[in-house]
Amino acid sequence: MKNIHFEDYLIKDFFKAKQKILKGLFWEKRLFWAKILIIFSFFIFWIRFFNLQVVNYPYYYKKAKERSVVTYGIRAPRGEIITSDGVIVATNKAVFQLYLDPELIKDKEDEILYKLSKILGEEFGMLKERYYLAKKTFLGRVLIKRNLNWDEIAKIMVRKYYLPGIKIEVEFERHYPYGEAYFHLVGYVSKITWEEYKNLRKNGYFIEDYIGRAGIEKVFENRLKGKNGVIEIERDAYGRLGKIINRSNPIPGETLILTVCHNLQMKAYELLKDKTGTIVALSPQDGAILAMVSTPSIDAQKFITGFTAQEWNEINSKVDTPFLNRALQGYPPGSTYKIITAIAGLSAKIINDLNQSLFCPGFFRYGTRVFRCWEAKGHGSVNLIKAIAYSCDTYFYTIASKLDVDFLAQVSKEWGLGKLTGLGWEEEKSGFIPNKEWKEKTFHEPWYQGETIILGIGQGYLLVTPLQLARVYMVIANGGYLYRPYVVKNIRLLNGKTINIDPQLEKRLNLNLSHLEWIREGLMEAVKIGTGRAAFIPGIMIAGKTGTAQVVSLSLKKIKHLEHHAWFVSYAGRSEPEIVSAILIEHGGHGGSVAAPIAQKLYKHYFGISEVNILSKQKGYKEITGNETSD
């Protein structure tokens, strides 16, 4: 029984087991596919997450940040600019600015802009245009109006509830107390353009930023700019601002101390105010610029406060372009160049001593051509000193006639003409010194000696900047040291330290001391008794040279715009030379009668001599250079 039962069990069990195995097998197969399904799907998801979170992380992070963080820029206050006598000529002023946050007014931008245009009394179209342009920069908010007055602030604050997204903030703005007098020297700042912004945004510039456009503001942009600060604030999906997640405070720009003497600069501007011209004053000891004025000028402050359309048209349509820094433009130097001719003659051993003189009959004949001296009567017997003092053309014609033009050009170059002075400003022109090679290249003609003769008195193709000329006279004053002109002497850093900028000697010219003495003598004589008498001040040593640069031929000179350029280049001091100046009045007339009196007033102011003591009777000397040819 037991046995049977056992067998029975076995058979039953066998079939059961067989069935189980068979069924188990198909189930194993099914489960295998289930596993595949799960593993495969999860692997796909994992890859997807890898793609989103690792590969595309920067993209999504940027998107998340753009969405949930507002960035407000805080503009760094620009560095101040201070003259050597401590007068601040460029600083910053706190003003109220009106901002609008585009994110907070997404669907009602036009409505709010319209309301604002009513409040501010601006044209809706223009406001809108400006707003949409600025909005493109993703810098969070848009500057709607600068320098709000109390009335406007009150009007806006009262309606604040109806004007979501607006914000009034106190910011620093550039302020030029002496805008016009310093326009060309200090330069000006104006709004960064879209193109500039695209290039400079990596340097931390904002679209609201101002950038230096000319003069010191431009050259020292990196020092003055400082570093803009940034505040990053979280913003939730409803536009509410949350906590500040990142804040970098703005670092103000560094302060520049100029070599400029404020009194002198102001006086120079006053003297030139209604004229077209320039005054550059250098220190003969180190080439420091004491004053640099160019007229007509523009008030630099206008670039911040804005011009009216009329003013802007006026500036741009003017013939005597006020944007030009005339101290750095090339002009025909006229007789002031005779010094170079004299030096070339001396070093070429054409002039050997003071006894060597020649007779001036009022003209100089070279071959068939006749070159006229400005003094038709003639100067009689002239030596070097007298020739300089009276600016005798015949004398310099004679010397030039014996000179090779390439040698003259070489001497000019040696004295810093025809090339940049090393001031490092973009607006500076290098002037021009002609030579044989140039002539042949340009005109396909050989150089004629007659052209050298004209060159000898500073006419012809020659172009010299007032700054270059001042430098030539500086070398004469200091005995051979050709300094690079510079205008910033100290940079005051934020940590209280000061960087000193040392004067740079471009080169030391080897001059024969007696030659130098003769030239100085000639220049002093010119002021005492010669063409520059109008500059004379008793008790002050002044040595200078007038110049009347011919713009067109004599017959046309009656027309004001075609009058000669009046030059007076000189140095002065009580015993030693203390100041060198170059004065140019465009189409002013004669150097002796127009430019020299200005020099006198300038020096009087500089040396602190009151007007009353001075006999201002002296009238300028007439001086016209004729170089008409008669064949």
Next chain:
Amino acid sequence: MKPQINFKEIFIENIWKILTVFSLSFFGILNQWIIAENSNIFWKNLIWHIVGLSFLLSFIWLIDYRKITLSIIWPCYLFLLLILFILMIFKKRWIEFGIFSFQPGEYVKPILILLISLLASKEPSPHLKFKNLLKFLIIIIFPLILILPTDLDHAIIMGIMFISFLIFIGVPKRILLLLGVFTLIIGFILFPLIWNKLESHQKGRIYGYLYREKYERTWSYQLNQALIAIGSGGIWGHGFKKGWSTRLHYLPAKHTDLSFAVWAETWGFIGISIVLFLYGYLLYSGIKISQKAKDWFGKYLSLGATLVLFWQAFFNIGGCTGLLPMTSIPFPFLSYGGSITISVYFLLSLIFNVSLRRYFLK
């Protein structure tokens, strides 16, 4: 013959699964903590998890899954149908009891899994008979039709869940092919009809999925915010309670549908990998349990429960990563929801029950 019970073996084999469930529960509680703006939801979620876990543990030890019989499940099924019918009439998804609300739709899954497993295990074979197949389909289709008007995507996904379950149980190839072709044809015919019947937000989900850039601010806003949240997490994540999307309210439905995106933003790729691994491991062991189960009810039941958990995760992750259209399916553990949490723990308790009872089977 009394089987030898090796408790050590039982322990070793199950401890990792249990630990996985515990850590996923912990992650779920943590995730709701990260999300919580007020403590209300966090506490409710905590209660659900504790209730679920205690249910899980007690069910494993106290109840034998083989004691569940058709006489218990049929009434449950019919009761559920009744409730769903009533809800359909009132056009509601939820029944509210004070501060708690129930979503009966969620309980369709365990009930149907149990019912189908029980019925199928009566005559296990590689291929279902046509008669049985038809019976199952009818059983499945009733609750789904009742859910359809109020919770379309849930109904569709449940359909996928059970159809896949039936396929694994064994649909003959010919019938499967026939069914496939039939559904396709019906689908093509009915598609324009259904499409016109769809509500705008339902259409929008499809639009948002297909043209993500075009509807960035409208239909695919949710998806885009989810992608930004996930992508900005990077490898290491923003860290605890630091994520922008979560904190600054950019992420919609962050408690429920997009809670996985919150996790991804907070813990980054590392956190995602851990959760994916743990969840995957849980599913894998569910299948292992089905493999080792000694009776067909256990085999079917554990596979069915595993498949439900799998599809649940599949559609949630697929939705928030933009691989599939966005659906309102919550992610087990990480998402908030009383019914889903309880239903997930119930399914898990079924799986574990099968796993443990194996040792006590003759």
